[in-house]
Amino acid sequence: MSESGRLMISLTLFTSFVVCVNAQFNYKEALTKSIIFLEAQRSGKLPPKHRPPWRGDSALEDGKTVGVDLVGGYYDAGDNVKYGFPMAFTVTTLAWAAYFYKAELTSAGEMKNVLDGIKWGTDYFLKASTFRNRLFVQVGDPVSDHECWMRPENMKSSRKVLEINTNRPGTEIAAETAAAMAASSIVFRDVDKTYSRSLLNAAKKLFQFANDYRGTFDGECPFYCSYSGYHDELLWGATWLYIATKRPIYLKYIQDESTAVIVSEFSWDLKFAGAQVLLSQLYWEGQKEFQTFRQQADGYICSVLPESPYHQAFITPGGLVHLRDGANAQYVTSTAFLFSVYSDLLARYRMQVTCGDKHFTSVQLMHFAKRQMDYLLGNNPIKRSIMVGFGRNPPRQAHHRGASVPVLAPNEEVNCGMSFVYWYNTNKPNPNELTGAILGGPDRQDRFVDSRVNSSYTEPCTYVNSVAIGVLAKLAIHA
Numbered sequence: 001m002s003e004s005g006r007l008m009i010s011l012t013l014f015t016s017f018v019v020c021v022n023a024q025f026n027y028k029e030a031l032t033k034s035i036i037f038l039e040a041q042r043s044g045k046l047p048p049k050h051r052p053p054w055r056g057d058s059a060l061e062d063g064k065t066v067g068v069d070l071v072g073g074y075y076d077a078g079d080n081v082k083y084g085f086p087m088a089f090t091v092t093t094l095a096w097a098a099y100f101y102k103a104e105l106t107s108a109g110e111m112k113n114v115l116d117g118i119k120w121g122t123d124y125f126l127k128a129s130t131f132r133n134r135l136f137v138q139v140g141d142p143v144s145d146h147e148c149w150m151r152p153e154n155m156k157s158s159r160k161v162l163e164i165n166t167n168r169p170g171t172e173i174a175a176e177t178a179a180a181m182a183a184s185s186i187v188f189r190d191v192d193k194t195y196s197r198s199l200l201n202a203a204k205k206l207f208q209f210a211n212d213y214r215g216t217f218d219g220e221c222p223f224y225c226s227y228s229g230y231h232d233e234l235l236w237g238a239t240w241l242y243i244a245t246k247r248p249i250y251l252k253y254i255q256d257e258s259t260a261v262i263v264s265e266f267s268w269d270l271k272f273a274g275a276q277v278l279l280s281q282l283y284w285e286g287q288k289e290f291q292t293f294r295q296q297a298d299g300y301i302c303s304v305l306p307e308s309p310y311h312q313a314f315i316t317p318g319g320l321v322h323l324r325d326g327a328n329a330q331y332v333t334s335t336a337f338l339f340s341v342y343s344d345l346l347a348r349y350r351m352q353v354t355c356g357d358k359h360f361t362s363v364q365l366m367h368f369a370k371r372q373m374d375y376l377l378g379n380n381p382i383k384r385s386i387m388v389g390f391g392r393n394p395p396r397q398a399h400h401r402g403a404s405v406p407v408l409a410p411n412e413e414v415n416c417g418m419s420f421v422y423w424y425n426t427n428k429p430n431p432n433e434l435t436g437a438i439l440g441g442p443d444r445q446d447r448f449v450d451s452r453v454n455s456s457y458t459e460p461c462t463y464v465n466s467v468a469i470g471v472l473a474k475l476a477i478h479a
């Protein structure tokens with residue numbers, strides 16, 4: 001793969017250094033479409049003029065079985081279950097994009113859409129967390145859901161509700177939801193003070209619940225099992241709460257109780273690298289006690305970059321970060337996002353990353369981030385876009401119930417068995433375009449199969465897109 005984009009640094013007066021890169025794609029279009037995909041994942045009562053047009057209201061009785069209103073929130077991927085854990089990570093990362101790339105998102109005209117996307121999640125989390133030391137963490141039953149290939153608007157599957165509480169704690173989910181609420185409270189501070197305050201209050205209570213009642217919740221297994229334990233979520237939650245409040249109790253957690261590790265992954269399960277990058281920013285802003293986190297963030301960069309002597313992350317022959325099959329694109333967009341943020345911080349504070357005897361500049365980091373996004377957008381050995389409805393020869397068979405089942409006539413009854421015959425095993429393009437969805441993507445040999453039944457290639461996930469939004473905003477404005 002040839003990458004000819006020349007890089008340059010430009011200075012903007014008064015503020016800071018901004019890394020500029022040459023444009024190869026219409027990143028603004030990719031950004032807009034990425035946000036539209038998140039709108040396609042909305043559950044509940046949709047607002048007027050909702051995008052995309054083929055989506056309608058769904059799951060309007062969620063929570064009824066437990067006497068709580070749990071209408072709203074997001075479906076995680078191609079099915080119709082609302083999993084709290086990845087939903088919270090989606091919201092935290094969306095809020096991070098809004099916080100760090102506020103100027104870029106505003107210039108691109110997308111800030112309002114991003115705020116609405118965050119609020120769609122935080123409104124739901126407020127409802128799910130009204131009782132102290134209790135959090136509703138899932139609506140829907142994956143077993144019942146997977147027996148039917150039905151759009152959410154017409155589903156009849158079980159809407160079972162799962163919760164965590166003092167008897168059955170879930171530190172990962174509670175701390176991640178705390179992170180989502182704290183990060184969002186920062187973003188809403190200038191927009192709606194009262195709302196921001198209620199998010200912050202919820203965040204504090206959730207963090208305390210997470211920390212006081214420690215335990216891993218296995219109720220979202222095998223779909224969202226935490227493999228990495230809860231120390232990363234506690235650090236991540238404490239970091240967002242510290243940024244939001246500057247209170248000593250969160251500082252104390254970060255300094256005394258956090259774990260020092262070097263990882264090469266940032267994902268819904270593993271958040272150390274995200275916390276390290278956030279704390280590096282505070283370090284450079286003057287909080288010298290966070291120096292070790294800057295070293296760990298450098299370690300993350302060194303363990304990903306292929307030219308680094310310490311690199312760990314697998315890179316395909318075509319240049320794609322590949323950590324595992326199944327929604328691998330999440331690791332691609334998360335790498336691109338962290339590299340983009342870290343690149344901007346290095347430029348702002350005139351720093352470099354040192355990996356053994358090699359030095360890497362801000363420009364080199366942004367170059368790598370752009371290469372990852374360009375691969376997904378079509379600069380790759382298979383010469384096709386992995387984003388639905390964008391660029392050259394994009395995929396047409398996203399593994400997604402809502403996109404692959406046509407809008408049905410009112411009162412049309414469908415039998416679950418036949419739903420697979422009609423709409424799953426057909427090898428026909430989806431009737432509804434799942435605009436902006438970045439699918440699971442190529443395997444370790446850069447192969448991609450645009451087939452609905454091969455979900456590791458074609459399933460979308462909210463958190464693939466949420467972490468892409470910041471770096472796409474950066475590229476839309478500065479490339």
Ligand SMILES: *[C@@H]1O[C@H](CO)[C@@H](O)[C@H](O)[C@H]1NC(C)=O
Binds near residue numbers: 449451453454
């Ligand atoms: C796609 O899925 C089908 C059916 O499960 C399977 O037979 C085939 O091997 C898969 N193809 C690839 C490339 O994974």
